[in-house]
Amino acid sequence: MSAQPGERLDRRLGTGDAVAIGLGSMMGAGVFAAFAPAAAAAGAGLLIGLLIAAVVAYCNATATAQLAATYPTSGGVYVYGREQLGPWWGFLAGWGFVVGKTASCAAMALTFAAHVAPGPWQRPAAAAAVVALTVVNHHGITRTARLTRVLLVVVLVALGVVVAAGLAGGSGGLSWDAVADPAADGARGWYGVLQSAGLLFFAFAGYARIATLGEEVRDPERTIPRAVQLALAGAVLVYALVAVSVLGVLGPLGLAASDAPLAAAVSSAGWDWAEPVVRVGGAAAALGALLALIAGVGRTGLAMAREDDLPRWLAAVHPRHRVPHHAETALAAVVCVLVLTTDLRGVIGFSSFGVLLYYLVANAAAWTQPAGRRRFPRPLQLVGAAGCVVLVATLPVSSVLAGLLVLAVGVAYRAWRLRARRGA
Numbered sequence: 484m485s486a487q488p489g490e491r492l493d494r495r496l497g498t499g500d501a502v503a504i505g506l507g508s509m510m511g512a513g514v515f516a517a518f519a520p521a522a523a524a525a526g527a528g529l530l531i532g533l534l535i536a537a538v539v540a541y542c543n544a545t546a547t548a549q550l551a552a553t554y555p556t557s558g559g560v561y562v563y564g565r566e567q568l569g570p571w572w573g574f575l576a577g578w579g580f581v582v583g584k585t586a587s588c589a590a591m592a593l594t595f596a597a598h599v600a601p602g603p604w605q606r607p608a609a610a611a612a613v614v615a616l617t618v619v620n621h622h623g624i625t626r627t628a629r630l631t632r633v634l635l636v637v638v639l640v641a642l643g644v645v646v647a648a649g650l651a652g653g654s655g656g657l658s659w660d661a662v663a664d665p666a667a668d669g670a671r672g673w674y675g676v677l678q679s680a681g682l683l684f685f686a687f688a689g690y691a692r693i694a695t696l697g698e699e700v701r702d703p704e705r706t707i708p709r710a711v712q713l714a715l716a717g718a719v720l721v722y723a724l725v726a727v728s729v730l731g732v733l734g735p736l737g738l739a740a741s742d743a744p745l746a747a748a749v750s751s752a753g754w755d756w757a758e759p760v761v762r763v764g765g766a767a768a769a770l771g772a773l774l775a776l777i778a779g780v781g782r783t784g785l786a787m788a789r790e791d792d793l794p795r796w797l798a799a800v801h802p803r804h805r806v807p808h809h810a811e812t813a814l815a816a817v818v819c820v821l822v823l824t825t826d827l828r829g830v831i832g833f834s835s836f837g838v839l840l841y842y843l844v845a846n847a848a849a850w851t852q853p854a855g856r857r858r859f860p861r862p863l864q865l866v867g868a869a870g871c872v873v874l875v876a877t878l879p880v881s882s883v884l885a886g887l888l889v890l891a892v893g894v895a896y897r898a899w900r901l902r903a904r905r906g907a
Contacts, residue, residue, distance in 0.1 A: 494703075495625050497700075501706055505692060508776075519740075526736075529730065530730070531680075542866045549708070550567070558787070560842070580783055581793075591773040612770065620774070649728025678877040743762075
């Protein structure tokens with residue numbers, strides 16, 4: 484079911500806006516938190532895991548960019564899977580994305596609140612952040628892009644301080660021995676390296692937000708592929724610099740044991756004054772990720788509602804601001820309930836499962852595109868799909884089981900909707 488004229492979004496984003504949204508999505512709380520569990524899994528081998536995650540992310544990014552240039556509409560891989568593989572494949576990708584990223588919204592809101600509010604006030608602060616960012620999103624995608632740029636600058640300044648502290652040396656400065664030895668303390672062989680890649684992949688997933696917003700990008704056939712590759716390249720460079728810095732300063736065991744590794748790294752390097760700067764950067768990163776997630780999940784919900792895979796009420800578009808305001812309002816309500824009742828900050832593995840399934844469908848869909856629609860070598864889709872399967876296999880068993888349960892609920896839900904539609 485195609486969007487009616489009054490349900491379409493406006494193309495207001497240029498390449499710079501799209502790159503900023505992609506970077507803002509990737510420079511989320513993951514970069515402040517993911518290195519510790521990665522070090523616990525792989526020790527200094529997390530640098531190899533980061534390289535593997537970057538290669539898989541690049542393959543997935545090229546598949547997504549190629550598909551987005553062909554289908555420049557809201558919904559991302561939900562739409563691509565439907566068009567290239569069939570409705571069920573699209574639904575599985577969309578359902579995994581919406582449920583997994585809704586949990587991520589709650590996790591990012593709670594992470595922000597942990598940086599800025601005392602214990603008893605963290606849940607209300609998290610809910611307030613969700614409401615405030617939903618209001619920003621309601622006022623149009625250009626407002627979202629502007630705030631993303633501001634938050635991104637704050638995050639990059641904080642990460643720059645971390646890198647500078649590590650490279651400055653001194654008694655607690657960077658040790659190249661800890662960086663260069665993949666077998667240093669904490670390593671668990673190649674399985675640990677692959678597990679670290681699966682955890683670090685979580686921090687790369689934001690580039691898909693550009694494709695999800697494809698209906699709002701100007702000249703999408705040119706803009707989306709460029710923006711996806713530029714955003715991913717920028718993220719890989721920043722992550723590599725940060726990983727080398729924190730690993731060199733803290734060592735594998737110190738990094739694995741830290742609850743706030745980037746703040747611990749500047750403190751260990753003798754830059755105690757910079758620790759508040761890093762914590763502010765962590766709060767800004769969580770807000771930036773939450774802002775982009777609300778936009779991305781809202782647009783995917785919009786696309787699913789257009790096809791009756793979610794309630795049709797969610798397909799409404801604001802007549803003035805041209806945003807899916809019903810979908811974003813519903814998302815905000817669910818996330819507020821979650822942050823007020825439970826703590827989902829440990830959902831990295833579960834979210835990674837949903838994201839990897841999402842990109843597995845993307846690679847399969849891109850593989851089926853004809854030669855005239857290809858922009859990248861076809862073997863990249865094989866590498867991307869294989870990488871997704873391997874990384875899923877290394878995730879904690881509890882994360883995989885939770886992901887499979889969510890998919891089973893989604894399948895039952897869609898089967899019920901299809902039966903109800905046929906009986907109407």
